[in-house]
Every structure is written in C-alpha cells, then in structure tokens.
Amino acid sequence: MIDLLRYDFMRIALVLAVLIGLTAPAVGTFIVQRRLALLGDGIGHIALTGIGLGLLTSTSPVLGALVVSVLGAVAIEVLRARSRTGGDVALALLFYGGLAGGVLLTNLRGGGSGLQSYLFGSITSVTVEDLYVVAALAAAVLAIVALFGRELFLLCQDEEVARASGLPARALSLLIAVTAAVTVVIAMRAIGLLLVSALMVVPVAAAQQLTRGFRDTMLTAMGIGVLSAVSGLVGSFEYDLPPGPSIVLLALAVYLLLVLWRTIGDSVIRRDRRSRTLPSSPKEATADAEVRR
Amino acid sequence: MTSTGANGAPPFEMTAGRVRLDGREVLHGIDLRVEPGEVLAVLGANGSGKSTLIRALLGLVPLSGGRTHIYGSPPARFRDWKRVGYVPQRLTVGGGVPATVREVVASGRIARQSRLRPFSSAADRAAVRRALETVGLADRAGHPAQRLSGGQQQRVLIARALAGEPDVFVMDEPTAGVDAASQAALARTLRELVRQGRTIVLVAHELGPLEPLITRAVVVEAGRIAHTGAPPAPEGECARPGHQHLHPHAPGTEPAPLTTWNPA
Numbered sequence: 001m002i003d004l005l006r007y008d009f010m011r012i013a014l015v016l017a018v019l020i021g022l023t024a025p026a027v028g029t030f031i032v033q034r035r036l037a038l039l040g041d042g043i044g045h046i047a048l049t050g051i052g053l054g055l056l057t058s059t060s061p062v063l064g065a066l067v068v069s070v071l072g073a074v075a076i077e078v079l080r081a082r083s084r085t086g087g088d089v090a091l092a093l094l095f096y097g098g099l100a101g102g103v104l105l106t107n108l109r110g111g112g113s114g115l116q117s118y119l120f121g122s123i124t125s126v127t128v129e130d131l132y133v134v135a136a137l138a139a140a141v142l143a144i145v146a147l148f149g150r151e152l153f154l155l156c157q158d159e160e161v162a163r164a165s166g167l168p169a170r171a172l173s174l175l176i177a178v179t180a181a182v183t184v185v186i187a188m189r190a191i192g193l194l195l196v197s198a199l200m201v202v203p204v205a206a207a208q209q210l211t212r213g214f215r216d217t218m219l220t221a222m223g224i225g226v227l228s229a230v231s232g233l234v235g236s237f238e239y240d241l242p243p244g245p246s247i248v249l250l251a252l253a254v255y256l257l258l259v260l261w262r263t264i265g266d267s268v269i270r271r272d273r274r275s276r277t278l279p280s281s282p283k284e285a286t287a288d289a290e291v292r293r
Numbered sequence: 294m295t296s297t298g299a300n301g302a303p304p305f306e307m308t309a310g311r312v313r314l315d316g317r318e319v320l321h322g323i324d325l326r327v328e329p330g331e332v333l334a335v336l337g338a339n340g341s342g343k344s345t346l347i348r349a350l351l352g353l354v355p356l357s358g359g360r361t362h363i364y365g366s367p368p369a370r371f372r373d374w375k376r377v378g379y380v381p382q383r384l385t386v387g388g389g390v391p392a393t394v395r396e397v398v399a400s401g402r403i404a405r406q407s408r409l410r411p412f413s414s415a416a417d418r419a420a421v422r423r424a425l426e427t428v429g430l431a432d433r434a435g436h437p438a439q440r441l442s443g444g445q446q447q448r449v450l451i452a453r454a455l456a457g458e459p460d461v462f463v464m465d466e467p468t469a470g471v472d473a474a475s476q477a478a479l480a481r482t483l484r485e486l487v488r489q490g491r492t493i494v495l496v497a498h499e500l501g502p503l504e505p506l507i508t509r510a511v512v513v514e515a516g517r518i519a520h521t522g523a524p525p526a527p528e529g530e531c532a533r534p535g536h537q538h539l540h541p542h543a544p545g546t547e548p549a550p551l552t553t554w555n556p557a
Contacts, residue, residue, distance in 0.1 A: 033390040154400040157388045160381050164351050165404045165457070166374030204390065212437040213393035 004237060012131050013123045013190070017233045017247070019138040020187045020199060021226030025207075026145045027183045028200030029218040030176055033156040039076070039177070040197030043184045045095040046072030047193055048102025051118045056109045061118065062133065066185045072098060073177035081170065121192035121244030123233060130189060137186050144179050152176060153214060190229070191244035199225060202251040209258035224254055302365025303328055304376075304461040304492045305350045311358035312342075312349050319345050321516045322359065327461070332483070332493045332506050334524055337513035343496050344382060346513055347463055350494070351379060375404035378454030382465035382496070386446045391437040394449050398424055398434075401453035424455035427485060429478045444475030451482060461492040468501055476502055500524065 004010045031039050047069035054064030072094065079090040106115045117125065126134075145152075155162040155172045163169045180200070187196045207220035232247030305327040312320040319342045327333055327350075337343035348354045350361060352368020363371045378401070386397055401424070402417045413421075425431040428448040433441065438449050447467060454462055467479055480502040486493060487506055500507060510524035 029390055033388045035389045037389070150400070150403060150406065153392075153396070154403055157386070157392065157397065157400065158381060158383070160348075160353050161379055161453070162403075163353055164374070164377060164379035164463075165401075166372065167403065208391055212391055212435065214388075214390055214396050217390050 004234060009124045009126070010237065012126050012128060013233055013243070014230060016123060016126055016131060016134060016190055017229035018226055019134060020190050021229035022222050023138045023141045023183050024187050024196070024199040025203040025221035025225035026218060027141060027176075027179050028204045029214070029221055030145075030152050030156050031180060032201060032204045033153070033214070034176070037201045038197065039180055040184055040200045042076060042091055042095045042098075043069050043073055043177075043181050044188075044193040044196045045102075046098030047181075047184055047188065048115075048118070049098045049105065050102075051115065051193075052102040052105025052108075055114050056105050061114075062130065062185065062189070065118075065188060066182070068098075069181040069184055070178050073181035074174060077174050077177040081173065117192075118188060119192050119194050120242060121188070121190050121195070123190040123243045126189050134186050134189070137182050141179055141183055141186070144175065148172065148175065190233075191247055195244050195248045198248040199229070199251060202248070202255055203228065206251065206255035206258050209255075209262045224251065228254060302362065305361070305363060305494065306365075307346075307350060307359065307361040309359035310346075310349055310356050310361050312345055312354055313357040314345065314354065318357070319516050320349065323349075323516075323518060325350075325511065325518065327492060327494055329460075329492050330490050332487055332508045333495070334500060334503075334507045334510040335494065335496045335513060336498075336500075336510055336524075337496075339498075341513045342516040343513040344465055347465060347494060347496055351377065351463060375457060376460045377404075378457050378459035378462045380450050380454045380462065380464040380467055382469065383447075383450060385443070386438040386441075386449055388439070391439055393434065394425070394430060394436055394438045394441070394452075395421060395434040397438045397449050398452045398456050401456035404457055420456050420458055424452040427455055427482050428452045442472070443470055444472040447471050448475055448478055451479065455482070459491075461494070462486065464493070464495040466496050466498060468497055468499065468503065479503070480506065 050068030
C-alpha cells in the first residue's frame with residue numbers, strides 16, 4: 001500500500017476513488033428512494049454523446065460530457081413530469097440516442113479507440129488538472145446534499161406532500177437530476193459510463209441490509225462506497241485488473257455478504273424466539289411481527 | 294393561533310371549480326367553502342371525484358375553470374403552507390430506502406424550518422414527540438416505517454401532518470384499509486384536534502368511529518356536489534356500537550344514490 005503512494009498517478013487515483021466513493025452513494029440514496037435506480041444509467045448513456053462532441057471538436061470530452069449529461073438530465077426530468085404514461089419509453093429513446101450519438105461522433109473523428117476509456121474507465125490516466133475539476137464538482141454535490149437534504153428527502157418520499165408543504169417540487173426534481181448528472185461525470189473517468197450507476201445504487205442496496213433509517217443508510221452507503229472504490233483500485237493495481245469493474249464487483253460482493261449476514265441473523269433470531277417461551281400475550285406477538293418485517 | 298387568513302378569508306374556498314384529467318372533465322363546477330373550525334367530511338363513491346376535489350383545493354391538480362383559494366390566495370401564490378397539513382391517500386409510507394418513523398414524521402416540520410438552520414430545533418423535536426404520542430407510536434420512533442402494519446403506517450402519515458402544527462388538516466381516506474385499533478387512534482386524534490379548534494377536511498368512504506365528530510358532510514357524485522348538510526346520521530339499530538353500517542336507509546328500498554359512499 002505504501003509502495004503505491006510512490007506513484008503520482010496512483011496518489012491521484014486514490015483521491016479520486018475516495019471522492020467517487022463519497023458522492024455517488026450520497027446522490028444514489030435519493031435516487032433509490034425515488035425509485036429511479038436506473039437514472040444514472042440513462043445519464044451515462046447520454047453523456048457519451050458529450051464525449052463524442054468533445055473528441056470531435058478537440059475540446060474537452062469531460063466538459064462535453066458535463067454539458068450534455070446535464071441537458072439530458074433536465075430533458076429526462078421534463079419528460080418524466082410531462083408524460084403520465086409512456087415516460088419510460090421516452091426515456092429509453094433518449095438513452096439509445098445518447099449511446100448511438102456518442103459512438104457515431106467518435107467514429108467521425110476516426111477510430112473509436114478513445115471511447116473505450118470512457119465506457120469502462122481508466123482511473124490511472126487522470127491528471128492533476130482533472131482531479132481539481134472532479135474535486136470541485138464533488139464538493140458541490142456534497143454541499144447540495146447537505147443543504148437541501150431535508151427538502152430532497154420529503155420530495156423523494158412523497159412528491160405531493162412536498163408540494164402541499166410549499167416546496168418547489170419541480171426545481172428540486174431538476175436539482176436531483178442535475179446533481180446525478182454531475183456525479184456521473186465525476187465517476188466517469190474512474191469506473192466508466194457503463195458502470196457508473198452501479199456505484200450509485202449497489203452501496204445503497206448493501207447499506208439497507210444493515211440500517212433502519214434514511215440518514216444511516218446514506219452514511220453507511222458512503223462508507224461502503226469509499227471502501228469498495230479504494231480497495232477495488234488497490235486490488236486492481238496489485239493483480240493487474242481493470243479498476244472500474246474491480247470496484248463494482250467489490251461493491252456487489254459487499255452487498256452479497258451483507259444479504260447473507262442478514263439472512264443468517266434473521267433465521268437465528270427466529271429460532272431463538274421459537275425456542276424461548278411463547279410471548280405472554282397474543283397482542284405482543286402481533287406487535288413483534290409487525291416490527292420485524 | 295388565528296383560524297382564518299389575515300383578511301378573514303376561510304381555509305378553502307372554491308368557486309365553480311372544474312378539473313380535467315387526461316382530457317376528461319372529472320369535476321363540473323364545484324362551489325365549496327370550508328369554514329374555520331369545521332370538520333367537513335367529503336363523501337362519495339370510488340371515482341366520484343372526491344379525492345380530486347381535495348387535491349384541487351390544495352392546488353395539487355390545476356383547475357380548468359373557476360377558481361380556488363387557500364386562506365384567500367390562489368394555491369400558486371399561497372406562501373403560508375405551514376398552516377396546511379396534508380395526509381395523502383397512501384397504503385404505505387413509500388420510498389425505496391428505509392426511513393425511521395421519526396424521520397418521516399420530522400419531515401412534516403419542513404414548512405416551519407429554515408434552510409439556514411440544517412439541524413432540527415428543540416421545538417421541532419418536541420412537536421415530533423407530541424405527534425408520535427398523539428397517534429400512539431411513541432415507542433416506535435426508531436423503527437423503520439416501511440415495516441409497520443398498514444394501519445400503523447397510516448398513523449405515521451397522520452403524525453407527519455400533526456408535526457407541522459397546521460391550522461387546517463386535509464386527509465384523504467385516513468380510514469381506508471385501517472384496522473380497528475388504528476381507527477380508534479385516529480378518532481382520538483381528531484377529537485383532540487377539534488378540541489383545539491383546528492379545521493379538518495377529510496375524504497371518507499365510510500365514517501365509522503369518526504361519525505360523531507363530523508359537523509358537515511358533502512357528498513360528491515359524478516363530479517358534482519349532490520348533497521351538503523349534516524352527515525347521514527345512524528339511527529336505531531345502526532346507532533348501536535359495533536354495528537356494521539351496511540345500509541343507512543330503510544330495509545327493502547332500493548339503495549339510494551347517497552348509500553354509494555358506504556358499500557360493504
């Protein structure tokens with residue numbers, strides 16, 4: 001581990017991994033709460049067109065991805081709010097358009113080789129300048145989560161009650177979508193656009209196996225995110241594996257372990273209860289049953 | 294606490310309110326004024342438009358004609374949302390991530406909180422505690438809300454509205470699919486609110502133990518108000534405690550339109 005820190009690119013990559021591990025699950029908690037777990041995937045597809053534009057115009061692919069994915073997120077939110085039915089088809093059209101557009105634009109420039117690093121990530125090619133941009137974006141995302149967390153929680157819990165509490169529901173929905181888009185761009189260099197959504201969703205799903213509350217879920221998910229990102233990165237360096245997939249598979253492994261842990265824990269509790277004397281009153285028994293599941 | 298707007302405006306006033314949903318008009322010119330301190334039951338069959346009516350009162354669905362005011366302001370320009378508590382018609386607390394009962398109830402304080410103060414104040418915590426005690430869930434504050442029974446989850450949603458300490462409560466079917474214990478808890482809660490002089494508008498399919506609290510009822514039928522006045526009172530056999538209120542009219546007659554709000 002100390003050896004790794006001798007390399008400049010590795011120090012940069014580690015800082016990046018920590019930033020991604022913190023931001024992606026923080027935003028992801030709201031997205032999962034809102035039952036939009038695949039939003040990150042959609043934005044990732046759309047961002048590809050931005051990459052293509054950036055490569056084609058020889059400007060910055062990261063900037064192109066940022067602009068296009070923010071616009072895409074706004075478009076998704078507008079479509080979602082406008083269409084009561086068929087919204088998912090509209091979203092699908094947007095996703096495929098983004099993916100096809102990205103591949104086409106990159107090929108126009110000659111050869112799609114540049115695309116590979118954005119599709120699956122190449123964390124070790126990140127420069128110090130990239131890191132500054134990502135750090136600023138990550139700080140912005142975390143500030144939004146801290147400042148608007150209360151409003152976003154109610155919005156994601158129940159949009160109508162949020163509106164009947166005087167919250168600007170449309171503006172806050174846009175804020176979530178745009179924050180998710182920025183997070184996709186942050187994580188893109190490290191784990192790639194096709195896998196970026198995993199780090200927004202998997203740590204949250206894993207954390208839920210342990211937690212009872214929203215805040216606890218978010219903090220635990222951020223912990224799992226940092227753990228998977230850093231150990232995935234180190235592991236991939238040690239064993240010469242691609243970092244993006246390593247990070248995602250580690251997060252999935254954590255999820256599976258926690259599911260297993262909980263299943264065993266639950267069955268032990270059940271057996272324990274059965275072996276003890278029956279509850280003193282039937283009322284107590286139903287109260288117990290109500291709480292457990 | 295004042296129970297009317299600054300200019301003496303009532304909590305809700307709709308004039309010739311029309312609502313179109315998906316190109317179909319579901320409310321055809323509703324006139325409804327909710328007076329401060331009254332307990333108004335909005336009754337009607339499924340699909341009669343009663344839920345749409347109260348959602349339109351709150352500005353959650355736009356009017357296609359007529360106008361509606363909350364304490365004298367159109368919903369879009371209304372700013373004093375801390376005076377309004379909404380209990381939506383939900384079977385569950387919702388959300389894809391667990392949230393504790395306390396977290397859900399505390400979110401009802403939002404209209405009273407400032408973004409500049411990210412942590413809850415002593416007043417916030419006291420209001421949440423009172424709300425939980427009122428609905429009888431104080432011992433469940435740390436539990437995940439999604440794992441409670443349906444009736445308990447409904448009580449969590451009511452506690453969320455209580456925590457905001459509003460002047461007027463709007464409840465959409467608070468009794469639907471709720472067990473007897475939760476119904477009794479709800480009746481207790483409403484009695485306390487009535488004692489404090491709050492205004493209550495509630496949509497119901499059947500009133501059950503809430504019936505004695507209702508001061509006025511409107512019956513919505515096919516998007517129009519078909520009846521307004523005293524709630525259909527149970528008499529004789531029907532007034533007995535525990536009676537299954539199957540049919541409020543004399544036996545042998547065809548069900549009158551009014552009975553549609555109470556099929557068993």
